[in-house]
Amino acid sequence: MIELTEVTKRFGGTTAPAVDRLTLTVADGEVVVLVGPSGCGKTTTLKMINRLIEPTSGTISIDGVDVTGLEPHELRRGIGYVIQQIGLFPHRTVRENIATVPRLLGWDRARIERRVRELAETTDLGDDMLDRYPSELSGGQRQRVGVARALAADPPILLMDEPFGAVDPIVRAKLQDELLELQRRLRKTIVLVTHDIDEAIKLGDRVAILSVGGHLEQYAPPEELLRAPANDFVADFLGSDRGIKRLSLIRIADIDLEPGPVVPPGTDVDRARAVMAGYDTDWVAVVDGDRMLGWVTNDGLDGRSTIDGVDLEPFVTRLTPNNTLEEALDAAISSHTAIAAVFDGERFLGMITVERISREIVR
Amino acid sequence: MIAQAADQPFVRWDWIVDHVDDIWAATWEHIVLTAIAVGVGFVISLALSMLALRHRRAYGPITWVTGILYTIPSLALFAFLVPITGLTTLTAEIGLVSYTLLILIRNIVAGIDGVPASVRESAVGMGYTRRRLFLEIELPLALPVIVAGIRIAAVTTIGLVTITALIGKGGLGFLILRGLNLFYSPVGTTQIVVGTVMSVILAVAVDLSLVGAERAMTPWSRRRSR
Ligand SMILES: Nc1ncnc2c1ncn2[C@@H]1O[C@H](COP(=O)(O)OP(=O)(O)OP(=O)(O)O)[C@@H](O)[C@H]1O
Numbered sequence A: 001m002i003e004l005t006e007v008t009k010r011f012g013g014t015t016a017p018a019v020d021r022l023t024l025t026v027a028d029g030e031v032v033v034l035v036g037p038s039g040c041g042k043t044t045t046l047k048m049i050n051r052l053i054e055p056t057s058g059t060i061s062i063d064g065v066d067v068t069g070l071e072p073h074e075l076r077r078g079i080g081y082v083i084q085q086i087g088l089f090p091h092r093t094v095r096e097n098i099a100t101v102p103r104l105l106g107w108d109r110a111r112i113e114r115r116v117r118e119l120a121e122t123t124d125l126g127d128d129m130l131d132r133y134p135s136e137l138s139g140g141q142r143q144r145v146g147v148a149r150a151l152a153a154d155p156p157i158l159l160m161d162e163p164f165g166a167v168d169p170i171v172r173a174k175l176q177d178e179l180l181e182l183q184r185r186l187r188k189t190i191v192l193v194t195h196d197i198d199e200a201i202k203l204g205d206r207v208a209i210l211s212v213g214g215h216l217e218q219y220a221p222p223e224e225l226l227r228a229p230a231n232d233f234v235a236d237f238l239g240s241d242r243g244i245k246r247l248s249l250i251r252i253a254d255i256d257l258e259p260g261p262v263v264p265p266g267t268d269v270d271r272a273r274a275v276m277a278g279y280d281t282d283w284v285a286v287v288d289g290d291r292m293l294g295w296v297t298n299d300g301l302d303g304r305s306t307i308d309g310v311d312l313e314p315f316v317t318r319l320t321p322n323n324t325l326e327e328a329l330d331a332a333i334s335s336h337t338a339i340a341a342v343f344d345g346e347r348f349l350g351m352i353t354v355e356r357i358s359r360e361i362v363r
Numbered sequence B: 001m002i003a004q005a006a007d008q009p010f011v012r013w014d015w016i017v018d019h020v021d022d023i024w025a026a027t028w029e030h031i032v033l034t035a036i037a038v039g040v041g042f043v044i045s046l047a048l049s050m051l052a053l054r055h056r057r058a059y060g061p062i063t064w065v066t067g068i069l070y071t072i073p074s075l076a077l078f079a080f081l082v083p084i085t086g087l088t089t090l091t092a093e094i095g096l097v098s099y100t101l102l103i104l105i106r107n108i109v110a111g112i113d114g115v116p117a118s119v120r121e122s123a124v125g126m127g128y129t130r131r132r133l134f135l136e137i138e139l140p141l142a143l144p145v146i147v148a149g150i151r152i153a154a155v156t157t158i159g160l161v162t163i164t165a166l167i168g169k170g171g172l173g174f175l176i177l178r179g180l181n182l183f184y185s186p187v188g189t190t191q192i193v194v195g196t197v198m199s200v201i202l203a204v205a206v207d208l209s210l211v212g213a214e215r216a217m218t219p220w221s222r223r224r225s226r
């Protein structure tokens, strides 16, 4: 656990503090993202944790131990550190770069080599890359080496300062996914700095929003930030589309589904048409218990007395409880019916309407 | 006498053949004088550079003093030193070393300043101590610039060594000086030509081997340009 208590940093020759009485706790295994406009003190805060910058006042402790009581270089060897420019050593191969901290810690050769190979695999770097120099890698590959190097000695804590800032959006999205995947397995305590609110929402278990002068405006899980911004600054920073952004954080499993325009087999056509009218649709689905048989349009019912025997169309778009509301919205809108069906395997669970989703947006 | 000299061959090859051992001894002395000057100059420069890198305010005075040393005419410098340290190798080396300092210090400091801040930050952030940072990261990365300084210092020194002939040293300069004293004789011109040519060859050879050494020591920059 990392605890910052009333931490203030005033740089020499300045009156306004860069970080002002910041109190923040990062739990073990948690990803905390520091986000805010340029110059709000994110980097300064991060660097105070590994003592690249010393606080003017206040205390920082890791697992209850005040960091100022430790030798800086020993403290740092126990904390992974990744910066935007990555800072790979140009004169060392990828293998040697990854081995940096284990070498500083004096591991033996065989153990280092084993660890390097393991990390190359974890971070999806081919074996053939290990003997290259950083100048012979792409931006995304360099970033992976940076992460592998930070993880080398298996530190419980990882500090990352805009780690994906220098790569294009597509590579960035991929690296973000990889980090989440890595984190699922490794459960590190991560403090990550970004000025990209979408990255913060995507990666953070909790997000700390800072304003210039190092004021903590709000510290909460992304969903809560978007649902209940603490003040105008936070609301502005999240953007006017924060309702939509929130959809990506809510799973279908989190909300109540509606039955939708469905009828059991054997229903007579008049009844089926009444159900359609109730949902204001021109189609109806036939469900037998929890088995979805398919759907049929109003026209398809002409000249029939019951629903049995009509030609039923299958649902092409099938959502699962694990899908987000963002994905549900996309499915519902593109289905022209404004409704999407949710399945758990073969089991039909219910329907989700655009209307229902929009209620989550306004809330 | 002048007319007589014109009839003579410009270079007396037979003199060269008879004096191969002399020429070799002079060349060897030249190499030793140069190597000591550049070696000692480098050690002093490294120490002064580390001081300047740690205390920025020291950089100005250090370059000022070494700059003055660099501009003193070499003849005048030896004239100053002889009454103090005599006609010795020490006198020669004090002069030679002092001429290397400015170039070497400038290049060491520039080379280390040229190490990207991000590399330094990530190294310190991962737990490098100051000493290991200098030896394992900064120095190797500054190597191309430092070697460039050593090359200039070495070539300059090879030229300057000839002047130490005036205080009884001089390596190949000794041949040149003796030749000058016999200027109107073929044996004289031969010695001047041999001393000059050997000195130029030496300078080129040393420069090329330093380039080679740098390339061998910096495989990362070689591969990049491939
Ligand atoms: N070494 C320093 N000396 C003086 N002032 C500094 C120093 N480092 C940072 N500052 C100031 O402290 C404030 C916070 O800087 P910091 O680098 O923490 O911002 P940041 O939130 O990381 O910004 P960005 O998103 O642009 O990276 C800024 O006003 C900056 O100018």
Ligand SMILES: [Mg+2]
Pocket: A042, A043, A044, A161
């Ligand atoms: Mg920053």
